[in-house]
Amino acid sequence: MNLRAILLANGPQPVDVIILIVVAGLALLIVAAVAAPILRKTKWFKALQKKAAKRREETERERKPAAPPVKGGMRKGKKQTALVDQEAEVEDIDWSDEETAVEEPPKAVTEPFVKLEAKPSKASLIERGLSKTRKKMFTSIRSVFSGRQLDDEVIEEIRASMLGADMGPRFTEEVIEHIKEKWHTHEITDYEHLEQYLKDYVKKDLKQWNLNVNWAESGPTVILVVGVNGSGKTTSIAKLAYQFKSEGMRVIVAAADTFRAAAVDQLAIWAERTGVEIIKHAHGSDPAAVAYDAVDAATARGADVIIVDTAGRLHTQKNLMQELDKIKRVIAKKIPGAPHETIMVLDATTGQNAISQAKLFTSVADVTSIFLAKLDGTAKGGVVIGMREEIDIPVKFVGLGETPEDIAPFDPDIFIDALFE
Ligand code: GDP
Ligand code: MG
Numbered sequence: 521m522n523l524r525a526i527l528l529a530n531g532p533q534p535v536d537v538i539i540l541i542v543v544a545g546l547a548l549l550i551v552a553a554v555a556a557p558i559l560r561k562t563k564w565f566k567a568l569q570k571k572a573a574k575r576r577e578e579t580e581r582e583r584k585p586a587a588p589p590v591k592g593g594m595r596k597g598k599k600q601t602a603l604v605d606q607e608a609e610v611e612d613i614d615w616s617d618e619e620t621a622v623e624e625p626p627k628a629v630t631e632p633f634v635k636l637e638a639k640p641s642k643a644s645l646i647e648r649g650l651s652k653t654r655k656k657m658f659t660s661i662r663s664v665f666s667g668r669q670l671d672d673e674v675i676e677e678i679r680a681s682m683l684g685a686d687m688g689p690r691f692t693e694e695v696i697e698h699i700k701e702k703w704h705t706h707e708i709t710d711y712e713h714l715e716q717y718l719k720d721y722v723k724k725d726l727k728q729w730n731l732n733v734n735w736a737e738s739g740p741t742v743i744l745v746v747g748v749n750g751s752g753k754t755t756s757i758a759k760l761a762y763q764f765k766s767e768g769m770r771v772i773v774a775a776a777d778t779f780r781a782a783a784v785d786q787l788a789i790w791a792e793r794t795g796v797e798i799i800k801h802a803h804g805s806d807p808a809a810v811a812y813d814a815v816d817a818a819t820a821r822g823a824d825v826i827i828v829d830t831a832g833r834l835h836t837q838k839n840l841m842q843e844l845d846k847i848k849r850v851i852a853k854k855i856p857g858a859p860h861e862t863i864m865v866l867d868a869t870t871g872q873n874a875i876s877q878a879k880l881f882t883s884v885a886d887v888t889s890i891f892l893a894k895l896d897g898t899a900k901g902g903v904v905i906g907m908r909e910e911i912d913i914p915v916k917f918v919g920l921g922e923t924p925e926d927i928a929p930f931d932p933d934i935f936i937d938a939l940f941e
Pocket of ligand 1: 749752753754755865893894895919922
């Protein structure tokens with residue numbers, strides 16, 4: 521007797537219905553297991569899968585903020601046609617194997633580096649920073665007098681104090697000659713006269729420097745930072761970035777010191793702490809490629825300033841020159857007239873040595889200004905005056921400590937007043 525006959529004879533029993541459902545379910549499972557692999561191969565199924573993946577991506581993107589354009593992506597954009605053409609001209613640089621890591625602006629810097637309103641005034645920062653120089657230079661000049669009137673012996677001692685404060689031999693001689701003249705004409709007879717004369721003379725002399733940053737007329741300003749290892753380049757870049765950012769500018773730093781492994785990380789840490797963007801490649805990669813990407817990113821993101829870190833010392837001076845040349849060439853291809861500033865960072869604690877370093881660097885790079893770092897740790901602040909005499913490249917910024925806020929634009933009035941305070 522078949523199932524139909526039983527059902528017809530007895531009417532549907534609950535047990536029969538359950539058996540029927542189980543049997544049907546099993547049959548369905550078997551059919552699905554056999555059909556699924558066949559189905560998966562069909563075009564229709566693949567199209568369906570693609571659609572679902574796209575939808576997932578879209579919802580993902582909506583949740584995250586848009587990532588800044590990366591090198592590869594930017595080339596595909598509408599705006600990039602001109603850049604692609606320019607790029608073809610930079611034929612001697614092989615970008616292909618560069619590992620690019622264009623970073624998003626740091627999102628969650630825990631705290632702003634310092635609260636801007638709590639900052640000490642630049643004048644008091646300079647005053648504090650120059651305390652060692654002041655003590656050495658002017659306490660010593662003042663003590664030369666200690667109740668005495670000007671005479672040959674006192675003048676000799678003033679000369680020694682000035683040289684000891686790294687004011688430079690030529691400048692010192694010039695001033696001593698003037699002092700002698702004014703002594704003979706009775707214009708300078710005591711310390712007060714001398715102090716006033718020195719202050720006025722030095723201020724007037726330093727004001728001949730053009731101390732304004734050479735900003736680009738339009739588009740991003742490119743600042744190349746050079747100097748020997750340990751002079752304070754990376755720290756000074758953090759200071760500049762912080763200063764410009766606090767003035768409302770969008771800043772990108774470029775880690776083009778790819779020579780030392782730690783250099784890239786050091787700059788990355790400062791970038792995060794000061795809340796500026798960084799462009800970096802792998803350690804050992806081509807520094808010019810980093811500069812190239814930084815300029816690209818700055819143009820695409822509408823940044824105001826790009827600050828490029830560079831290696832301090834390579835195997836030879838020729839290597840260094842070639843590297844800096846290449847970086848400059850790449851930058852200039854993208855932004856005619858750039859770099860707008862080539863800032864040389866000098867370590868003030870080395871005094872006259874800083875001037876020798878400066879001479880070496882000016883012979884390999886077209887240095888346009890000086891960042892005089894570590895003024896706080898030294899009694900050799902008078903070296904600024906020596907620089908005016910010996911290299912005559914304007915000191916536009918001074919470094920007065922190890923944190924990003926320890927920076928001041930160089931202002932002869934504030935600087936010289938701080939020395940005599
Ligand atoms: P780089 O090798 O030229 O990049 O030099 P760094 O930026 O790494 O600086 C070398 C050392 O000098 C670090 O320990 C810095 O903290 C320190 N330094 C840099 N600028 C100043 C400054 O203005 N004052 C003081 N006291 N230390 C500084
Ligand atoms: Mg460095």
